Amino acid sequence: MKTVPLLKSAALAVAATLAFVSAAQARTVEAIKKDGKIVIATEGQFAPFNFYQGKQLTGFEVEVAEAIAARMGLKVEWKAMGFDALLAGLKGDRWDMVIASHGITEERAKAVTFADPHYCTGGVVVSKGGALKSAADLKDKVVSVQTGTTYLENVKKVAGVKQVKNFPQDTDARAALASGRVDAWVSDKFVALEALGKNPGDGLKIGDFLFVERIASAVAKGNTGLAGEINKALAAIQADGSYARISEKYFKQDIRCAK
Template sequence: MTTIRKTLLALLAGCAMGLAAAGAQAETLRIATEGAYPPFNFVDAKGELQGFDVDIAKALCAEMKVECTIAAQAWDGIIPGLNAGQYDLIVASMSITPARQEAVNFTQPYYQAGAVLVAPKDSGLEPTADSLAGKSIGVQRASTYAKLIEANFPKADVRLYDKTDNHNLDLVSGRIDGVIAQRIIMSEWLGSSDGAAYEIKGEAMLDPAILGEGAGIALRKSDTELQARVDTALAAILENGVYDEINTRYFPFSLKPAN
C-alpha cells in the first residue's frame, strides 16, 4: 500500500468518525427544568434532580431512544436560555399561555392540575351551581380560580383572599363553607393535620377556556421536527402505562390531560 493511499484511507476514516460523532451529538437532547418546584422538579439531598417533570423527561428520552442531559435553570431565564440555544427542551411544569406561545412552541399538554372544591367531609357540597348557591366560597384574589367561580358558580358568595393559606385558615375556623383552588396544593393540605376533617368534593374541574390547557414542553419555534417527535413520544407513554406508573410515584390521582 502506497503512502498516499494510506493517507487517504486515514483521512476517510477520520471523516467517518467525525460524522458518527456528530450524529451521536445530534441525538443528545439537552433538557432544562427549574429544580425548585417539588414534587414536580427539585434537587434531592444528593444534589440530583428528581420529580415528576424529571421522570417524564427521562421517559420521553427512552421512548425516542436518545441520550439526554437534564440541568436546573433559574425560572426567570429559562425561556431566554432555550431561545439562546443553551438547551433543546424545557420540562418544568410550564403552563401553556398565549404570552409564552409568542416566544416558544409547546407540545401537547402533559398534565393538567385542575381546580377542586374542598369542604368539610360532612357538608354535602358538590361543585355544581345549585349546590354552591348562597354558600361562602374562598378563592385566591385575581386567580384563574376566581374566574372559574364567576363563570360556573354565579350565585356563590365569593370571598377573596391574598393567599391560599389564608382561605384555608378561614375554612378551618368555619368562617367560609368551602374553597376552590388548585388540586395539587389542596391535596397536600388535606394530608396535614389542619385538613384532616375536609375532602375534595366531586371531580376536578379542567376547564381549558379558563384554567388553560395545562403544562407543556417548550421548544424553540424553529424546532418543529423535534416537536413532532416529542409529541409522538408523549402520546406513546400516555398510552403504554409508563405515564401512569410515573404519576403514581407522586400523586394519588391522575394528572393526565383531558382529551
C-alpha cells in the same frame, strides 16, 4: 394586565420579533442529538410533579421527561428556576425544553411552542373544612394562588371575588390558607391532594373544579422539529407502559388525557 388598544399592535409586533429571535437562537433537534444532551428546566417546588427530595430533583414530570429523553437517546441536564422565568428562558436559549405543569393557553402559545399534553387536570377550590366548594362560594372572599399560573388567571375571572393574593410559590399560597390569611386556595387537583395528605392537621378540604386544562411541556417558539421528537417519544412511553408505571407511582392512576 390589559393593554390599551393604541399599544396593542406595537406589543404584537414586539412579540413577533421576539418569537423570531427565539426560533433562530434555539438549538435544533439535530444539534441537541449531536451534543447527546438536552437541557430541561422546571420549577422544583411543585410536588408531586417536580420537587426536591434532599438535593435530588424528582417527581412525575421529572421522571416523564427523563423517559422521553431516554427514548430520544439523550441525557438530561436539569435547571431549576422560579416558575415565572421558565417560559421566558426559552427565548434566550437558556434551555431547550420546559416541563413544569404549564397549562396550554392561547396567550402562552403566542410565545412558545407546546408539545402534546402529558397529563390533564384542573384547578380546584380548597378551603378550611370544605366550607367553600364552587366558584359561587368565592364571592366576597380572599383567594390565594401562585403568581404566573392559570389558577391566577381563572380566579380573576370569577365574579365577586373580594381579593386575589398571589405568591411566588404554590406552597406559600397553601400556607396562607392554612394560617387563615385567606379564605380559599386554588391550585392543581393532584398538588392539592398531595399537600392535604401530608398536612392533615391543617383541616383543608378540596371542593369543585374551577376549570380544567391540558398540561404540556414547551420549547422555543417555532422549534417544531424538537416538539415533534418530544411528541414521538411521549407517544412511545405511553404505548410501552412506561408512562403508566410512572403515573401509578405518584397518583395510583393513569392521568394521561383522554382521547
